[in-house]
Amino acid sequence: xxxxxxxxxxxxxxxxxxxxxxxxxxxxxxxxxxxxxxxxxxxxxxxxxxxxxxxxxxxxxxxxxxxxxxxxxxxxxxxxxxxxxxxxxxxxxxxxxxxxxxxxxxxxxxxxxxxxxxxxxxxxxxxxxxxxxxxxxxxxxxxxxxxxxxxxxxxxxxxxxxxxxxxxxxxxxxxxxxxxxxxxxxxxxxxxxxxxxxxxxxxxxxxxxxxxxxxxxxxxxxxxxxxxxxxxxxxxxxxxxxxxxxxxxxxxxxxxxxxxxxxxxxxxxxxxxxxxxxxxxxxxxxxxxxxxxxxxxxxxxxxxxxxxxxxxxxxxxxxxxxxxxxxxxxxxxxxxxxxxxxxxxx
DNA sequence: TTCCTGCGCG
DNA sequence: CGCGCAGGAA
Numbered sequence: 001x002x003x004x005x006x007x008x009x010x011x012x013x014x015x016x017x018x019x020x021x022x023x024x025x026x027x028x029x030x031x032x033x034x035x036x037x038x039x040x041x042x043x044x045x046x047x048x049x050x051x052x053x054x055x056x057x058x059x060x061x062x063x064x065x066x067x068x069x070x071x072x073x074x075x076x077x078x079x080x081x082x083x084x085x086x087x088x089x090x091x092x093x094x095x096x097x098x099x100x101x102x103x104x105x106x107x108x109x110x111x112x113x114x115x116x117x118x119x120x121x122x123x124x125x126x127x128x129x130x131x132x133x134x135x136x137x138x139x140x141x142x143x144x145x146x147x148x149x150x151x152x153x154x155x156x157x158x159x160x161x162x163x164x165x166x167x168x169x170x171x172x173x174x175x176x177x178x179x180x181x182x183x184x185x186x187x188x189x190x191x192x193x194x195x196x197x198x199x200x201x202x203x204x205x206x207x208x209x210x211x212x213x214x215x216x217x218x219x220x221x222x223x224x225x226x227x228x229x230x231x232x233x234x235x236x237x238x239x240x241x242x243x244x245x246x247x248x249x250x251x252x253x254x255x256x257x258x259x260x261x262x263x264x265x266x267x268x269x270x271x272x273x274x275x276x277x278x279x280x281x282x283x284x285x286x287x288x289x290x291x292x293x294x295x296x297x298x299x300x301x302x303x304x305x306x307x308x309x310x311x312x313x314x315x316x317x318x319x320x321x322x323x324x325x326x327x328x329x330x331x332x333x334x335x336x337x338x339x340x341x342x343x344x345x346x
Numbered sequence: 347t348t349c350c351t352g353c354g355c356g
Numbered sequence: 357c358g359c360g361c362a363g364g365a366a
Contacts, residue, residue: 039352044363078361081355115354136352153357191351192365221357247356249360295352296359332362 137185
């Protein structure tokens with residue numbers, strides 16, 4: 001339909017939300033907001049965006065900051081590789097582009113952490129270039145609009161939907177088109193409870209006509225998860241920390257001394273394993289247990305308290321008190337435990 | 347409690 | 357193509 005762009009444009013002007021990164025052409029700000037919003041909802045991302053702008057007013061400020069500081073600001077958002085990549089990209093911009101954000105698609109696309117979606121978003125929002133964004137919202141809107149069954153998580157699907165979007169895009173105002181189609185997906189053409197009766201496209205939507213709205217979009221793969229069992233040692237006086245340097249979850253973030261085991265054992269057997277592995281003596285029963293869910297893992301975490309009645313070798317660890325602890329980037333799991341510790345009596 | 351959403355990298 | 361995080365909805 002030729003009306004597509006016009007219809008959503010009219011709708012967008014009347015229904016757009018006011019967001020801090022809208023109505024700016026500052027490429028740095030747009031980039032930052034897009035990276036934050038990559039796997040995060042607007043409500044959760046807003047404050048992080050404002051924090052980052054405040055702490056790092058320019059790309060150079062971000063590039064020259066220590067990684068620990070960037071991760072600390074990102075703490076709680078998840079997918080921490082985004083923060084590490086953001087930092088790397090800032091350095092790329094500083095050294096390769098003299099601190100000025102690149103203004104063409106291919107240079108933007110080369111930045112670490114910037115894929116097809118984010119490159120198109122920045123190119124259109126900051127530089128008015130005609131690159132259609134294809135994110136989760138766009139997949140949903142277009143799969144329904146065209147009643148298109150091709151799975152979106154395949155190379156073919158990605159190519160097809162990108163073609164659809166680039167054919168529909170308004171070349172006169174690509175930025176508004178991109179904003180409009182995503183906003184429609186976020187507010188009207190939602191995964192559940194879509195409000196088709198107020199949708200500007202409901203006359204021509206093939207998915208609605210076929211009553212297949214909730215069957216779309218189609219995905220081919222289902223995600224598999226594995227279980228992991230973490231045992232953390234907490235010492236309330238003199239907190240022990242270590243940095244996760246492995247290629248694993250939470251890379252470069254901090255946590256308590258950890259023993260990971262293959263499967264759940266009895267408490268006393270577990271205690272033996274922990275003490276043997278770490279050379280630390282702990283209290284006989286755990287003080288807290290959590291199930292922490294990640295995209296591909298279920299982590300069963302148990303927290304044990306360090307027994308402080310005899311000296312032991314803690315030189316492998318960073319030692320700090322509660323106020324120092326606030327300087328370290330820690331995963332949500334550890335943070336959640338600390339919230340409980342600080343609010344109750346241990 | 348369980349289910350679901352979200353983009354880029356190696 | 358498997359993996360990375362957290363939180364809101366059902």
